[in-house]
Amino acid sequence: MKVCVFGTRGFPGIQGGVEKHCEYLYPNMPSDIKFDVCRRKSFVTDNTTYPNITFTDIKNTSKRGFEAAFHSFASAIHAIKTKPDVVHIHNIGPGMAAPLLKLFGKKVVLTYHSANYEHEKWSGPEKLILKFCEHIALKYSDKIIFVNRNQMGKYSAKIQAKSTYIPNGVNKPYKTDKTDFLDELGLESGKYILAVGRITPEKGFDTLIKAFNESDFYDSYKLVIAGGVEFEDSYKKQLDSLIGNDNVVFAGYVFGEKLAQLYTNARLYVISSYNEGFPLVMLEAMSYGLEILASDISATHLIALDKNSYFEKGNFTELAQKINETINTNCCKPSYDLSDYDWNKIALRTTEIYKQLLK
Template sequence: MKLLFHSFISTICAVFSDCELIHYHNIGPAMFSWIAKLAGKKVVLTYHSANYEHEKWGKMARCLLRLCERIALSCANRIIFVSKFQLEKYSDKVQQKSVYIPNGIPETVATTRTDYIRSLGLEKGHYVLGIGRITPEKGFDVLIRAFELVNTDYKLVIAGSVETESEYLTKLKQLVKSDRVVFTGYVEGENLNELYSHAGLYVLSSRNEGFPIVLLEAMSYGLDVLVSDIPATHLVSLQDSDYFQKEDVEDLARQLERKLNRTEVVRRNTYDLSRFNWQRIAEDTARVYEDCLEYSH
C-alpha cells in the first residue's frame, strides 16, 4: 500500500508539472499511468519483472499486479523491457511499441583489502557467494540445502537484507546444519566490494528474475559462476557448465561439488559485458524518449 500511495502522489505531482513525459519503472507503480495519459503526458514504462510470479504475494496482491500490468501496457506510449524473453511473451501490439534495453552496471575495481571478510571468518577465495534480497524467489533455501550436501571446507555467504519476509529468513537459518553458512545482512560499499573481490564462486539460485544485476556484478569481477537455468540468466553469455536445473537441490549440489573440488587452477574469467555499459543504455533510453515525444510536436 505504501508503494501505491507513493506512486499515486508522484503521478499527481508530475501531472501538474511542466514535464512532457513520465517514466514508470515496473508494472506496480504504473497503476496510475492512466492519470498521466488523461493529462496528456507521454508515458514510458520500463518492465523489470512480472511481480505477480513472486511467491511472496498473496492471491489478492497477484490479481492487483496483473491489473497493474494491463493498465501499464495499455497506457504506455513506449515500453522498455530489460528481458527480451519477457518481451516475447506479449502480443504484436505490445511488441510494436517495445524495445529491449538491458540493465547495466558501472565499472568495478576489485580490492585487495580483506578486513571485512576476515571479520566474518572467511578466507580469500574460499567461499561461495550468494547475494540478493532475502525472499523466496531468490531460492536461497535451495542453495543452502544443496550446499549442506557438499563435502567441502568452503563456506557459504548469504548477503542481503530482509524486507517483509522475516519468516523466510527464519526458515533459512533452520536449514543450516553446520557452521559453514554465514548470513551478513545488508552489505554495501567497500564491504560488498570485498565480498565480490575474494569469492571463489558466485551462485544465483533464483526461481525467477527480471534481469539479475547481481549476476552482472559478479561477472564484472571475473568470478566463476553457477546459475539457475531460467530465462533471465540466458541474457548473458555463459557456458552450459555454468547452469543447474532450477530448484533442483541435488543437481545444484552436484554442480557445486564439481566446481569446488576441481584440481586445476581457477583463474578470473573475462566476460564480454559491453552490452551492459551504462553510457550505451542511457543513449538507447534517450532515443526512446525522443521517439515518444516527436509524435506530440
C-alpha cells in the first residue's frame, strides 16, 4: 500500500501539534505501508531517514495565510502524479484540496485536528475561509479521523457515519539525569512552572504570565514557556510587555534531550489554551507524572483531571490561586492511565481505516 501525506509542515524536529502527531504516528505504522510525506522545504532542518517513509520537500511561500494553501495544492498535484492508493490529509485548511483529488479518483482520508477558525489570530474573512475549507474537507473526504470526540459530535449523521475517533498518543517519557540545559536557562530542579507550545494567542500564555505575576511564587519560582515564534511577533511583544522581572523564561522551541530535562524537573505544568484539538503536550506532561492545571475547555476534558485542576479559561486570578494551592501542597506525583494513548495502538487503528477504504 502506498500513502501520500500532506497538511503537515513535516518532521522530524519541526514545531507544531500536527507535526508531532505525524512524527510519532508514521514511523510506528506497519512496514508494508510505504509513505510519501510532503514537507514544506523551508521548515526542514533534519534529514533523518525512516525505513517506510520517503520525503518530498516542496518549496513554499512564506506569506502568512497562503503558505498552507500553496503547499496543499502543490502536494495534491504531486499525489495525482505519483498515484498512491490513499491520500492522507491533516487538518481542514489543507482539506480544501480534497475535491481535486476526488476528481482524479483518489481515496482521501482526513484527520481533523482542530477547528482552526476558532483561533483568535485569524481575521474575520480568514475565519470564513477556514469554515468553507472545513465544509469542503468534510464533504469530499472518504474517511475522517477526529482526534477530539467532542468535535466529531458536532456534525451531521452523514459526516459521523464516515468518521472515527482516534486520539493523539504519547511516547514513553525520556527521563534524564542531565541538567545542563536547566543550568543554561538558570533553572533549579523543582522550582519552576512549565508550559509548552507555539507562541500564538490561542495558547493563552498572556493569561499564564498574568497569573504568575499575581501568584505568591512570583519571586521564588520561575515560569518557563518552551515554544517558538513564527508569524505572531506582535503577540510575543505583548507577552514581553507583561513581564515584571527576570523570572519568566522563554526557552524557544526545544525537543529531545532539552525538552526531556524541562519535563523531568518541572514542579507544575500549566495548559492555559483558549482552543485546542487534542493537546499532545498535556499527554506528555502526564507521562512525566507532573501535576497539571488546565483551562476548562472541552479538549482538556478528553482525559479527565481532578476537578480542582481546572480553571476558567482566561481567568488569570483563578489560575494564580490554583498555582498557590498546588505548590503549597506537597507534590503528589500523580499517576495517569495512558494505556489508550499508545502510538502503536493508534497506528493499527489508522491502518484499519486505510484497509476499509480500499476494500
